[in-house]
Amino acid sequence: MQNKEIAKIFLEIAELLELKEGNRFKIRAYENAARNIENFEQNLEGIYKKSGLKGLEELEGVGESIAHKIEEFIKYKKIKKHQDLLKEFPKGFLALVDIPGMGPKTAMKLHKELNINSVTDLEKAVKKGLLKNLPGFKEKKQENIKKGIELKKKSRGRYLISEANEFADSLIKQLKNLKEADKIEVAGSLRRRQETIGDIDILVTAKKPEIVMDSFTQLPEVRRVLAKGETKSSVILNNNMQSDLRVLNPDEFGSALHYFTGNKQHNIKIRELAIKKGLKVSEYGLFKGDKKIAGKVEKELFDALGLQYIPPELRQGLEELETAKEGKIPKLIELSDIKGDLQMHSTHSDGKNTIKEMAEYAKNLGYSYIAITDHSISERIANGQSEKELFKAFDEIDKLNARLKEFKILKGVEVDILPDGSLDFSDDILKECDVVLAAVHSGFKMPQDKMTKRIIKALQNKYVNIMAHPTGRLINERDPYDVDVHEMLKAASDTGTFMEINAHPKRLDLKDVHIKIAKEMGILFAISTDSHATISLENMKYGVSMARRGWTTKNDVINTLPIDKLLKKLYSKR
């Protein structure tokens, strides 16, 4: 998607202006535009072609000047201001400010004083010990820069939410052993259930913060202490992940949790709203002059600002404040609303457990149904089943269903969408299924119009109930295939096909922004784990979180329905 390239350019303009000590609000304007463009779900070129500059300016953070620059990029694939700024600095210079602890001021100083043009130059200078001779520099600063370079090299980027969850649980478990720790909560992107996580943010309330700080910085998984103060510490863990801890007073819990949950843009908007009301918000509370008027719990803070409570998943710094002002934040779906799981695999294709084992595990989760959706024949690498094998599995399901009480196994299949848009099984076979999932598993590298037509053709099949992992992305591994998501959603809406929210932490597909627009189009979802083993049935929570980030309620999701209503919904397309 072109938006990513455009966002990157504006971010670079911001960085370059920072090096030149430009106006910091102008810099922030470029940063804001970059972030909003990056997270925008429609292609800017499409918007421009349809609605011109005015269309672009509808985007938050995009005004006349930036809209013109977007236009420039669409026409010429580059932006002059960006090119001109780049020319003022050596190639590779921007990488310097990516080093933790190095900001624009330090980078420029080293550039001017020591002619440092790149990270390689910097490494050499550090090795020779040249930095500590500069005014304002001593041994420690040089050492920190050296460590910063090492850290940058080791850092693995962003983590899957499941990985971060595991690390966080381990840290929290140990903090819970401290009797000095009052409340302990995960905060930051992990509490917002963002699809990837940069670091682990933890909030503790305590009357004696020093003891908590000491313990945290001495945990066995801590490799390095980046900073340690009275209310805040940062460490690097053995797995190279960063963890930030804030420790505040118990009566500051609400405002502290709100601050530390973010996101940053949401915080800024909250604080701006407070200013308009003659108030001030910080992690220490909501203040009117010197008087604290809220902060014990989050709800108190929202109340005092005239806002409905905003669940963490919605705190994205977008339109959630406006919606909360109007009292229109919906009651989001919860894990306990889920009554069944509509995508999983068994030993009949590439799953590790039998149908019976999957059913029993699901029943123990409190579900009243599952669908077994093994792969179709073309999926050779995933041991796709032939028609004969499929019906053998269905016989097995009939026998199990006869014995299971208050639980039903649905006969399903995850059928491949072949490159021409036809399906891997004929309608004669599909009509024997209770639920049919269609998915793209091969031929990813197709031009957008072909891929879009391919998928739409599949959605038009009256037996296809659910489009599985609709964009095909694998987080940190594989980009989505090139499909026009809007056209796909339109087809889903026209044909009464449901969209999957795949709960696997590597997929999370559809993702939040797409879920949101699909919901606005009236599309219903199936949140499914795509499990290949019983334990993965536990991934449902990640799918529900993604659904919540897309503003969905219980009514938007078909696997919250009791079995009779679900079956009716599934058969209604035929």
Add this chain to the structure above:
DNA sequence: GCCGTTTTCGGCCCGACTGTTTTCAGTCG
């Protein structure tokens, strides 16, 4: 550079920690 149920001009979040400084700048959350 963006934005507007008090504004089309004049605001733009607020605070912690470090290293270096003798009062604060830089970086980060």
